[in-house]
Amino acid sequence: MCGITGIFDLHERRPIDREILSRMNDIQRHRGPDGGGIHVEPGIGLAHRRLSIIDLSLGRQPLSNEDGTVWVTYNGEIYNFKELMAELSHRGHVFRTQCDTEVIVHAWEEWGEKCVHHFRGMFAFAIWDRKQETLFLARDRLGIKPLYYALLPNGQLIFGSELKALITHPHLPRQLDSLAVEDYFAFGYIPDPRTIFRYANKLAPGHTLTLRCGASKLEPRQYWDVTLEPQALGSESAIEETLIEKFREAVNIRLVADVPLGAFLSGGVDSSAVVAAMAQLSNDPVRTCSIGFSDPAFDEARYAEQVAHRYGTNHHSAQVDQDDFELINRLAGVYDEPYADSSAMPTYRVCELARQRVKVVLSGDGGDELFAGYRRYRWHLHEQRVRGILPLSMRQPLFGILGHYYPKLDWAPRIFRAKTTFQALARDPLEGYFHSVAVIPNELRHRLFSQRMRQELQGYEASQVLRNHARQAPDHPLLQVQYLDLKTYLPGDILTKVDRASMAHGLEVRVPLLDHPFVEWAGGLSPHFKYRSREGKYVFKRALRPYLSDEILYRRKMGFAVPLAAWFRGPLRERVRTAVTGQILAETGLFEMPILRHLVDQHLSGLRDYSASIWSLLMFDAFLRQAMEGESYDRNASSSISA
Structure with a gap:
């Protein structure tokens, strides 16, 4: 690389x-x-x-x-x-x-x-x-x-x-x-x-x-686009057999290197599948590495160790202190532009750990987009069933009112919050999905932005990104959102995160699940083979049962989460207030500063959970500070552009 x-x-x-x-x-x-x-x-x-x-x-x-x-x-x-x-x-x-x-x-x-x-x-x-x-x-x-x-x-x-x-x-x-x-x-x-x-x-x-x-x-x-069109690929058992064959080939061609090679192992389905395939294709023990967390609610280390033990890997793990705040400023220099996925912090650390032992690693990125592994897909399909029962003319007033008055359960994951669900149901399917993936929902973004900023947008909203891609997307509700994620979230968030974090340490990451012949074959799978009985990655998990335990395959997905809400009310309390309500953001002219102060006050008091919004603002502030130090941002220049 x-x-x-x-x-x-x-x-x-x-x-x-x-x-x-x-x-x-x-x-x-x-x-x-x-x-x-x-x-x-x-x-x-x-x-x-x-x-x-x-x-x-x-x-x-x-x-x-x-x-x-x-x-x-x-x-x-x-x-x-x-x-x-x-x-x-x-x-x-x-x-x-x-x-x-x-x-x-x-x-x-x-x-x-x-x-x-x-x-x-x-x-x-x-x-x-x-x-x-x-x-x-x-x-x-x-x-x-x-x-x-x-x-x-x-x-x-x-x-x-x-x-x-x-x-x-x-x-x-x-x-x-x-x-x-x-x-x-x-x-x-x-x-x-x-x-x-x-x-x-x-x-x-x-x-x-x-x-x-x-x-x-x-x-x-x-010159190429992902195609999600169901094809007649055979019986379920034939599909499972072909899947493993094509997946192993995608892994095998990525084992060619004249330098030490290993794998990320989180203990999730995708990285565990990659390690299982590598172990069967390699004569020597696979070098694996994982990051653990001090908080058991975020720690997957024991699952990674289970897979490492089964396949006899040369496993190395380290624990990340979740008060790893020094990375906040460093990440702004790694990503060059605002980037608000907080899992960039542990990703940076696992790349740092891997580079101490190898120069190339294989990762499991892409499995959720390819085989419908995200929980938000499940809720999108549930919402679609409701939309199929009630027309938009009835849903808009009914769920719009419920979304406005029903108390928001800030302690729950976003997809389980009643207000969020009601607001999604009041929209058409595309707007509903956008609402489910948005870090800061429309209503709050509009309040955050200054009048000048709203004028410069000329009515533009970020949902237009999804609408532009949806013109080429399949009609099926699951395939449509998979296509949207493959065009936006995968390259914009997941692959960007891994590329910058790995290359910051001179580490090459290879992604067998995104081998394009494998992607093209998987694109021919019927939605029935991706999502069934409230289970995502249905056929992928079925095909992997000879190689991974049910505990690995069917446990609740955790991800690389960090406890932002607790950070902001604890050790980062003063930093949050100084950055979000401070001079740097104020001088951009992009924000309504009283709204930013209200956001911080509400979160620090424990009345609301605005951690996602605050993290986005914190990383935007870090970007501006980094940019101004490098004289890369003209604060006095107009930021306007036609929509």
């Missing part, structure tokens, strides 16, 4: 500032601590930071073809590179290395923009073709690897693996994007293709961007 960055002149072949490119590259040193390289010629500069995994001696980048007319800088792993190398060699291409990077160069020469269809893996790369005067950017199908880009006022395009590489360029405008602010406080992250900055973008998963000298606008093109 690595970090890439570059500068491309769209107007003419002006010289590239090598010093600026070098600074952009060096700020991503954590992604590639094993070395770096730069290639510059008139109008184009490519740079790379290397984390050596395969072909340790010859895989340096940027890397070119034989005559130096095609160059690539690349972040990721192409797992079928040996097969592609054999095919391309048969077609007359000559290889100097045994690394997957060179396969990308020759695949471009052979297939052009269609090369991405041949790659099986996770990747973000940039190809410069001098003969065609073309820069080609690509991101993998599911969005495992990130890629940011921005068009500067001087006509140059800059790109990088992390937003911090772009921010390092002195000519990037730093105005905040009002729509991204709304998205952040709704989702807790900023979905593709927006970033917190108005003039910077993420290349969306499954997209490419082709740029030629003289181009006047940027038009990303989609």
